[in-house]
Amino acid sequence: MAQRPPDPADPAAGAVTGDALADHLRAQATEFLRALRLHREGGTGAESDDAIRALRRSARRISGSLHTFRPLLDAGWAESVRPELAWLSGTLALEQAYAARLERLLLALHRLSGTPVLPAQAPGPAGSAATERGRLALGAAKAGALLERQLTLARTRAHSATLQTLGGSRFHAVADTVALLASQVPLAPAAAGTDLRPLAAAAEERLATAVTALPLVRAGHPYNAEALVHGLSPDPSPHPQDAPWHQVRLLLRLHRYAREVLHGDDVTDVRLTAAGQALDRHRDASEAAAAAARAARTPRIAPATAYALGVLHADQRHEVEAARYAFQRSWRKQTVGTP
Amino acid sequence: MAQRPPDPADPAAGAVTGDALADHLRAQATEFLRALRLHREGGTGAESDDAIRALRRSARRISGSLHTFRPLLDAGWAESVRPELAWLSGTLALEQAYAARLERLLLALHRLSGTPVLPAQAPGPAGSAATERGRLALGAAKAGALLERQLTLARTRAHSATLQTLGGSRFHAVADTVALLASQVPLAPAAAGTDLRPLAAAAEERLATAVTALPLVRAGHPYNAEALVHGLSPDPSPHPQDAPWHQVRLLLRLHRYAREVLHGDDVTDVRLTAAGQALDRHRDASEAAAAAARAARTPRIAPATAYALGVLHADQRHEVEAARYAFQRSWRKQTVGTP
Numbered sequence: 001m002a003q004r005p006p007d008p009a010d011p012a013a014g015a016v017t018g019d020a021l022a023d024h025l026r027a028q029a030t031e032f033l034r035a036l037r038l039h040r041e042g043g044t045g046a047e048s049d050d051a052i053r054a055l056r057r058s059a060r061r062i063s064g065s066l067h068t069f070r071p072l073l074d075a076g077w078a079e080s081v082r083p084e085l086a087w088l089s090g091t092l093a094l095e096q097a098y099a100a101r102l103e104r105l106l107l108a109l110h111r112l113s114g115t116p117v118l119p120a121q122a123p124g125p126a127g128s129a130a131t132e133r134g135r136l137a138l139g140a141a142k143a144g145a146l147l148e149r150q151l152t153l154a155r156t157r158a159h160s161a162t163l164q165t166l167g168g169s170r171f172h173a174v175a176d177t178v179a180l181l182a183s184q185v186p187l188a189p190a191a192a193g194t195d196l197r198p199l200a201a202a203a204e205e206r207l208a209t210a211v212t213a214l215p216l217v218r219a220g221h222p223y224n225a226e227a228l229v230h231g232l233s234p235d236p237s238p239h240p241q242d243a244p245w246h247q248v249r250l251l252l253r254l255h256r257y258a259r260e261v262l263h264g265d266d267v268t269d270v271r272l273t274a275a276g277q278a279l280d281r282h283r284d285a286s287e288a289a290a291a292a293a294r295a296a297r298t299p300r301i302a303p304a305t306a307y308a309l310g311v312l313h314a315d316q317r318h319e320v321e322a323a324r325y326a327f328q329r330s331w332r333k334q335t336v337g338t339p
Numbered sequence: 340m341a342q343r344p345p346d347p348a349d350p351a352a353g354a355v356t357g358d359a360l361a362d363h364l365r366a367q368a369t370e371f372l373r374a375l376r377l378h379r380e381g382g383t384g385a386e387s388d389d390a391i392r393a394l395r396r397s398a399r400r401i402s403g404s405l406h407t408f409r410p411l412l413d414a415g416w417a418e419s420v421r422p423e424l425a426w427l428s429g430t431l432a433l434e435q436a437y438a439a440r441l442e443r444l445l446l447a448l449h450r451l452s453g454t455p456v457l458p459a460q461a462p463g464p465a466g467s468a469a470t471e472r473g474r475l476a477l478g479a480a481k482a483g484a485l486l487e488r489q490l491t492l493a494r495t496r497a498h499s500a501t502l503q504t505l506g507g508s509r510f511h512a513v514a515d516t517v518a519l520l521a522s523q524v525p526l527a528p529a530a531a532g533t534d535l536r537p538l539a540a541a542a543e544e545r546l547a548t549a550v551t552a553l554p555l556v557r558a559g560h561p562y563n564a565e566a567l568v569h570g571l572s573p574d575p576s577p578h579p580q581d582a583p584w585h586q587v588r589l590l591l592r593l594h595r596y597a598r599e600v601l602h603g604d605d606v607t608d609v610r611l612t613a614a615g616q617a618l619d620r621h622r623d624a625s626e627a628a629a630a631a632a633r634a635a636r637t638p639r640i641a642p643a644t645a646y647a648l649g650v651l652h653a654d655q656r657h658e659v660e661a662a663r664y665a666f667q668r669s670w671r672k673q674t675v676g677t678p
Contacts, residue, residue: 114569140571222561223661230453231650232479296646303645307635310649311570318657322562 016262018072018191024261025065029182032058036175039166052092052162059089062178064257068203072194074186084174091165094158097287102151104288106144108315109308113140139304143312146295146305200258207251211331214244219324220332227321228314242286245324249279271334278327285319292316355601357411357530363600364404368521371397375514378505391431391501398428401517403596407542411533413525423513430504436626437494443627444486447654448647452479478643482651485634485644539597546590550670553583558663559671566660567653581625584663588618610673617666624658631655 035054038047063085066078165171218224230239256272296309374393377386402424405417504510557563569578595611635648 109571111564112567112569112571114572137571222664223657225450225654225657225661228451228650228654228657230451231654232448232451232476232647233453296642301642303635303640303642306642306645307649307652308571310646310651311567311653312649313646314650314653314657315564315567315570318562318564318567318653322564325561 015195016197018069018187018194018196021065021069021072021196021261022185022187022192025062025185026182028058028061028065029178032062032178033175033182049096053096056089056092059085059092060253061257061260062181063089064254065261068254068258069196069199069261071199072188072191072196074188077186081174081177084170084177088165088171088174092162095155095162098151098155098158100284101288101291102148102155104284105147105151105292105312105316108288108312109140109144112308112311112315113137137308139302139308142302142305143292143295143308146298146301146309147291150295150298151291196258196262200262203251203258204255207248207255210244210248210251214248216328216331219321219328222325224321227324228317231314231317239286239290242282242320245279245282245327246286249276249283252276252279271330274330275327275334278323278330282320282323282327285316285323289313289316289320354534355536357408357526357533357535360404360408360411360535360600361524361526361531364401364524365521367397367400367404368517371401371517372514372521388435392435395428395431398424398431399592400596400599401520402428403593404600407593407597408535408538408600410538411527411530411535413527416525420513420516423509423516427504427510427513431501433497434494434501437490437497439623440627440630441487441490441494443623444490444631444651444655445483447627447651448479448483451647451650451654452476476647478641478647481641481644482631482634482647485637485640485648486630489634489637490630535597535601539594539601542590542597543594546587546594549583549587549590553587555667555670558660558667561664563660566663567656570653570656578625578629581621581659584618584621584666585625588615588622591615591618610669613669614666614673617662617669621659621662621666624655624662628652628655628659 032055035051035058039051039055042048043051063082066073066082066085070078215226218226226241230241252272252275256276259269259272292309292313296306296313371394374390374397378390378394381387382390402421405412405421405424409417554565557565565580569580591611591614595615598608598611631648631652635645635652
């Protein structure tokens with residue numbers, strides 16, 4: 001386990017050194033190998049999903065540490081491994097992302113149709129979504145069916161890609177690297193005794209700088225109608241305004257991982273968690289809105305279907321705006337609360 | 340003019356009696372007749388619009404006083420005149436309402452397309468809207484053209500209805516009644532010396548009660564997504580949730596008119612004005628959203644048009660929600676601010 005200073009807020013507390021980084025990387029590598037073993041043992045769909053999630057979880061943490069604490073690691077090694085871990089966690093994320101996107105969109109269609117979905121009836125990965133659609137108005141039902149078709153196809157493809165990935169030589173090379181990492185961390189010379197905290201502070205600083213560039217004053221005014229501007233733009237990628245928020249989401253994650261290396265992952269900061277959840281919601285809603293807009297460009301759909309997709313797109317863009325408002329509030333609390 | 344107590348907040352100030360009501364009704368009747376003369380003298384479209392607006396303004400105030408202070412007026416007379424005034428102001432309101440609705444929807448389409456409309460280019464009553472549409476994406480442009488066609492037709496019909504109304508015998512009867520009112524107010528026996536304030540307080544009480552029934556706690560939570568619930572409902576009139584807000588808008592107006600009778604119309608309450616403007620915006624956005632939804636049911640429209648109308652509908656429903664939030668805030672200030 002990582003060293004834990006008695007009080008992380010006390011500047012006189014002992015330094016956390018490269019040894020702690022090595023401990024952390026070994027622990028994450030071990031987690032990765034355990035998840036891989038679980039996945040290879042097979043099991044139900046849910047067990048397999050959990051194993052994939054655990055694989056991604058440790059891949060992201062290893063990759064994050066390689067980025068934040070790069071000066072303490074063998075440079076050539078870190079630079080060759082990191083893109084491979086990023087490729088892996090990106091590839092493994094797709095299947096669950098499509099499933100979550102479909103669920104989000106179908107739940108929104110229900111909300112918009114005034115037919116609340118009871119928890120037991122929430123559209124699961126199986127065929128219950130079709131039953132649910134029976135209770136929707138025609139346009140909403142057709143929009144739901146179209147999204148289900150498109151996102152299920154995307155999900156099936158992602159599932160095949162996951163299986164191909166996990167059976168392929170590129171993945172095996174990553175798994176071998178991680179297996180080595182579980183026993184031997186390639187630290188740079190003299191890194192074992194070097195203080196990690198300046199590098200962790202630099203990660204926090206990058207986050208703070210990126211947050212400063214966000215339009216937080218505007219986001220703090222409810223109903224500013226910012227997120228839907230360009231909602232009908234002829235531009236096929238009309239939402240460059242989302243990019244800085246996505247970037248902050250990644251930097252917040254790196255900051256959180258660096259905190260885990262320093263303080264262990266039981267030192268959670270609820271405000272940081274809330275800010276991260278708001279940015280996850282921002283990303284999910286942004287992508288769901290884009291999926292609705294793409295579905296509306298399907299040739300030969302009925303006007304009622306297109307209308308429902310338009311309402312759905314706008315609804316998700318307002319979710320984007322709501323997420324920015326939520327982030328702004330949790331971040332402001334954070335800044336006020338930190339001495 | 341109405342009597343003005345030196346300090347309206349001072350309970351020891353002199354009572355405002357039925358005489359003040361008679362003064363107020365005579366003044367409003369005189370305003371009505373002046374506006375009617377202006378309209379008959381003809382003039383530009385803008386002058387005619389102003390005359391119609393002034394006619395409605397005094398008709399609403401006379402009608403409001405007849406309602407709030409009914410016990411002080413000849414009962415049979417008040418009950419026969421009031422529905423006629425309501426019919427008149429309702430009929431005269433339509434033409435300007437359609438024009439304002441079209442302008443609101445075209446401005447929203449521009450905002451949603453990321454093509455800001457400069458003040459000089461704002462779509463006026465004339466043909467400039469067609470030029471504006473040239474800068475919109477295809478779906479938005481077609482949606483704009485469809486709304487322009489439908490609302491311009493409705494407006495033209497309302498214009499004819501206004502002309503017919505002002506030339507018809509039903510209107511002449513109203514005008515005769517108002518002409519009599521300008522010289523002689525049919526007060527009930529002993530009303531001249533009766534205090535108006537309990538009746539004005541009752542109007543305020545009806546407003547307060549109706550506000551209490553509004554879901555203000557929910558409205559005070561930004562992005563509650565309430566206004567768009569049922570946005571895709573199969574029900575053709577899916578927004579009964581708007582009705583209590585419309586009702587509060589009318590009661591707020593009656594309260595404001597009663598204040599004018601008591602204190603003169605130069606004693607404006609900025610918070611009351613803000614609350615009233617929020618409810619006007621609520622009504623306008625609610626009706627604009629309904630117009631977009633109706634346009635989307637036009638047979639044989641292109642999917643891109645229907646999609647744009649869906650986005651537009653959702654956008655206006657969010658305006659509805661934003662207006663509720665704004666009302667809640669101004670009302671809360673009001674309640675906190677009042678001793």
